[in-house]
Amino acid sequence: MTATRIAVRGADPYEVVIGAGVLGELPGLLGGKVRTVAVVHDESLPEIAGPVVKALEESGHAVHALPVPAGEAAKEVGVLAGLWSRFARIGITRSDAVVGVGGGATTDLAGFAAASWLRGVKAVLVPTTLLGMVDAAVGGKTGINIAEGKNLVGAFHPPAGVLCDLTTLMTMPHEDYISGLAEIVKAGFIADPRILDLVEDDPAGAASPAGPHTRELVERAVRVKADVVSADLRESGLREILNYGHTLGHAIEKAEDYRFRHGHAVAIGMVYAAELGRLAGRLSADLVERHRTVLTSVGLPTAYAADAWPVLRDGMRVDKKARGATLRFVVLDGLARPARLEGPDEDLLAAAYREIAQ
Incomplete structure (x- = not known):
């Protein structure tokens, strides 16, 4: 069955691609000019992050896998600061990109890291949970939590694309x-x-x-x-x-x-x-x-x-x-x-x- 493409309109339009086995769409969502990609992924999902890294490497990208804690533990200031430091070490520039792979917490973090690095670099989100697909990854809202409340620190940063591979849902608890x-x-x-x-x-x-x-x-x-x-x-x-x-x-x-x-x-x-x-x-x-x-x-x-x-x-x-x-x-x-x-x-x-x- 072919992929479904749902357009999100606005000043920075993009597509949400939905289907089974659609990982091959990822390089196209990044565009032709991106060379270096930071793949921010839930550390508990190596079986999903691995194929993402491989697909990007096969399309000629320099890929750096950056695991982060699973779930809401990822949405902390310390984790975000750690990503900034890693972006600096691997040389993420304004013409490069961040790919977020995981549930809603991971894509929220990856999106905010992209929004705040060099005042904004390209992000493509690959939600692996039902919640991530239908909510967190769509709409450009990114953020982290602080002790005083959830998502109080964040930014609006529309992704360059969202890739919803429905096969990942089969592995969810x-x-x-x-x-x-x-x-x-x-x-x-x-x-x-x-x-x-x-x-x-x-x-x-x-x-x-x-x-x-x-x-x-x-x-x-x-x-x-x-x-x-x-x-x-x-x-x-x-x-x-x-x-x-x-x-x-x-x-x-x-x-x-x-x-x-x-x-x-x-x-x-x-x-x-x-x-x-x-x-x-x-x-x-x-x-x-x-x-x-x-x-x-x-x-x-x-x-x-x-x-x-x-x-x-x-x-x-x-x-x-x-x-x-x-x-x-x-x-x-x-x-x-x-x-x-x-x-x-x-x-x-x-x-x-x-x-x-x-």
Whole structure:
């Protein structure tokens, strides 16, 4: 089957290439002028990073493999500084490139390293997880974490291309794959209800990379994100809808010291946002319940600890959508009708949390 190419438009347009066994597309995404390539890869993925390095070497590039810690441990200032030093030693210039290979944390780090080195060099991202393919690698948002919050330090740096080889999904741990489904379900609620139909028709298939609709689910979710970021790269308005479920979700991740899977946290955050919308008179109870049934059907959580509210409320104060002291939520006014709720009353916030407390 041929590769699918989804265009991300804007001042720096690029393509997301999706298919099985599409690694041969990588040199073309880099372009003909790049000579030296730093392959920043998750150290736990040598079986994937190796073929990437080989493909680039066979196309005439000087390649340097730079392993980084797995998962969120990669998104630390010390790891970033280490990459800068290695870029200097191997001589990465403005005509060279960085290729990021791994999950969302790795591509976030690689993208920010590229954005900040020499004020910006070319980056191509090769996400190897479901979450990376449908969310982190598409859209040009890069960043690292600090103790005070997730992704608070970063830059908008569109890649030169994104390569999603669906065969890499077959090697993912099951719970990590399920985590990535949260972002796909999110795309269904905010923009493409057909995604929800596909999941509801075959939850077991949706929960497996070998399912009959895996490619369609990935492509639909990528199209949703591509359409949004094409219209709003720098999150000045429309792009905020992609943060549906993330305000509480990021607070959960922070409270769990980033040991809680991103998609699991976002799933809980989506149900919270739905309850918030219902209590504000903007969303039907039936659609709130659909959140719970769809997410539960694929094994995602929809509730969190009852006594955690004070910590989570404090964690939301540094949410990126906040403006000064005003907290802003993405909510739904109906299926595929995302909107904003600004400065909700504290009692309303607490009441919505009670609906998801366990």
